[in-house]
Amino acid sequence: MLKQFFIICSGADTDILEACSKGEQNKYAGIGATVFFTALMATLAASYALYTVFNNAFSAIFFGIVWGLLIFNLDRYIVSTIKKTGHFVDEVIQASPRILLAIIIAIVISKPLELKIFEKEINQVLLEEKNQLTLNNKAQIAEQYNPSIDALKKNITKLEQEIDSKETEVNELYNTYIAEAEGTAGTKRVGKGPVYKEKRDKHDALLAELQLLKKEHKEKIKTAELNIAQLQKNYQTQVDSTQPIINNFDGLMARVNALNKLPWLPSLFIFLLFLAIETSPILAKLLAPKGAYDLRLEDQEDMIKTNVTQNKKQRALMLQTDSNINDRIYTDIENDDALYKHKHQTTKELMQLQANAFLKNQTKVL
Known part of the structure; x- marks a missing residue:
């Protein structure tokens, strides 16, 4: 049950993953666990940071949970959108914006926890x-x-x-x-x-x-x-x-400024720790070889892509064929003398009726 929950957290396709080996499932369960616990740490960090601002536990916890869910969704999206292509350079280029976003998230998560860890020292500076x-x-x-x-x-x-x-x-x-x-x-x-x-x-x-x-x-x-x-x-x-x-x-800004006056090395280690936690799912997918899940996912996507391409091409051919047939039909009709005589007679009668109606209206006016 817990393994299934972590697999869902990883953003992997559970239907495809069920057909893969236990090792492949465990790999994505580990990635999902990292995503989940990162979101949990983000919730705690945001709750503490907001508590220093609002000084209200209920508001801090509520907005902390909202922030944790946001980080969870972002991490899950980042991990699930990295595709294994088999070319490491292409994968790094593909993952570079996501790594940058992970660095930003790590900074946001680590800073409030640093404020809590070094609270006594910060209080001394503030005093x-x-x-x-x-x-x-x-x-x-x-x-x-x-x-x-x-x-x-x-x-x-x-x-x-x-x-x-x-x-x-x-x-x-x-x-x-x-x-x-x-x-x-x-x-x-x-x-x-x-x-x-x-x-x-x-x-x-x-x-x-x-x-x-x-x-x-x-x-x-x-x-x-x-x-x-x-x-x-x-x-x-x-x-x-x-x-x-x-x-x-x-307040929060005063504590951040006080933290910056403390020795920078401990803060750097804490930031590096959260950076490692935040980027570990991405690095795990980049460094891991192309597995059964990636092959099955690629096969499914290629199948859908091929099907869509075929359908699109067939619709284009049907449209072209239908247009050619219509052109031939209307060309044959254009050359039909009987149809021409019938339409000529009908038009002549219609114009006579219009002329008689116009004469009748003019006579009434006079």
Whole structure:
């Protein structure tokens, strides 16, 4: 039962193959098994590839089965249409387009399986790429907000420096009038004299300015800090909203590109394996000697071809003969005087009837 199924998969004519030896049947059963398992591998490969695209198991399996059936039909067609002519060069020329198609199919089948086999390595490459994309994304977004944030920070620094400068000036005046009171500087007279009062008033006036300056700058600094906080919040919001796009950067094309960044030798061996599997039925038919099945098939095709050629030639001869007979018949009729006189009389009577009818119609009109 299984052998019969594989023979059907090979595309061979089962009626002809039944009359052949067991060895010939086993050869085509092996070819059919290769075709079947190649289609099975294509189904698995396509299902995985489509799962990475749709992220839905049912859709991936359904379209994977459709793809597997398509590959099965193509392989079966390729193998069944190679005819053994007995001339190796002619057979190679005949099979060259099919071999090219088999190479394309092998590439299509092997690539998704490579993605699955090297999944862990591909995930590592994708992780590094995602991390780099995250850093690049943050840097690009930061370029939109950093100039405004830096300007606000510089403004805050400037305001704080003005306060510090004013505080330094106030502290210097404070030390001056204290030294005057203690007699360690200025007039060097101990006590609170006119000079002390003058310096104290100047300090108090500057202290009042400092307090007013602190109040005004504090409000400005607070406003600037709120603006900085809002800009930083907007920056983080934009980073958070774009991060899912980077996290989902693991589709089919991204994985193929990541696979290309891995060492090429393992991928080459996997491709060669599937290429060997895909082309093995074709090579088997090319390298195998002309067997009983090929002879019987050629005999059947020659029989049909001969029969069609004979029928076509017979129909042409019958047509030519019939035409010659008709020509002779009509030539004899043309030379018959009795037929001529009869047709002459009939035509004359018909023309008289037409003339009478025309006269009658004209009389009615008048």
